[in-house]
Amino acid sequence: QKEVEQDPGPLSVPEGAIVSLNCTYSNSAFQYFMWYRQYSRKGPELLMYTYSSGNKEDGRFTAQVDKSSKYISLFIRDSQPSDSATYLCAIPYGQNFVFGPGTRLSVLP
Amino acid sequence: DAGITQSPRHKVTETGTPVTLRCHQTENHRYMYWYRQDPGHGLRLIHYSYGVKDTDKGEVSDGYSVSRSKTEDFLLTLESATSSQTSVYFCAISESLGINQPQHFGDGTRLSIL
Numbered sequence: 001q002k003e004v005e006q007d008p009g010p011l012s013v014p015e016g017a018i019v020s021l022n023c024t025y026s027n028s029a030f031q032y033f034m035w036y037r038q039y040s041r042k043g044p045e046l047l048m049y050t051y052s053s054g055n056k057e058d059g060r061f062t063a064q065v066d067k068s069s070k071y072i073s074l075f076i077r078d079s080q081p082s083d084s085a086t087y088l089c090a091i092p093y094g095q096n097f098v099f100g101p102g103t104r105l106s107v108l109p
Numbered sequence: 110d111a112g113i114t115q116s117p118r119h120k121v122t123e124t125g126t127p128v129t130l131r132c133h134q135t136e137n138h139r140y141m142y143w144y145r146q147d148p149g150h151g152l153r154l155i156h157y158s159y160g161v162k163d164t165d166k167g168e169v170s171d172g173y174s175v176s177r178s179k180t181e182d183f184l185l186t187l188e189s190a191t192s193s194q195t196s197v198y199f200c201a202i203s204e205s206l207g208i209n210q211p212q213h214f215g216d217g218t219r220l221s222i223l
Contacts, residue, residue, distance in 0.1 A: 032209055043113075043214030043215050049209065049211065051209065092209075095159070095165075096167065099151045099152040101151035102151055
């Protein structure tokens with residue numbers, strides 16, 4: 001079992017839809033969780049991070065962590081075509097990060 | 110945007126040749142990383158550095174070496190390139206270690222080995 005798993009998509013939604021992106025992880029020692037966004041032919045950029053279980057909101061984005069289920073989610077409200085990208089969950093561990101393979105999202109006008 | 114420059118941005122080369130990729134940062138961050146990104150695998154760590162001349166192996170280090178002679182530069186060398194090393198290579202930097210310290214990425218080098 002991989003340490004972090006993500007549905008690779010692609011996921012296509014109409015503009016304005018609510019998007020749910022998800023990761024599951026296997027190591028209960030993971031404590032901190034990040035989401036990166038990667039546009040085509042660009043490097044990943046940090047979108048948001050969260051430490052504890054529960055929700056963290058930043059504008060149209062909400063990160064949710066359920067440590068009991070080892071499940072993390074990123075919700076995007078009122079999705080825009082500019083949100084079309086690949087979304088990677090990332091978990092710092094020791095001196096390194098463990099990255100999910102990413103979910104490719106397309107928001108159609 | 111974090112000041113990270115990767116060069117070259119694109120390279121095509123032949124099997125068996127040595128290849129060196131460069132990562133240059135202007136942020137004076139201590140930690141630097143090399144990843145490769147492949148479909149279905151996501152980002153996998155090749156090598157990382159925790160200071161000048163201090164490096165360590167990552168998950169997929171076989172066939173790769175690195176050097177860091179200055180804080181701002183981190184070089185990745187494919188000693189004898191193979192077709193399995195065709196990939197997109199990303200450099201990342203972070204200011205310090207800690208579970209709340211994010212990594213910032215360059216825009217990648219697309220490497221094709223024929």
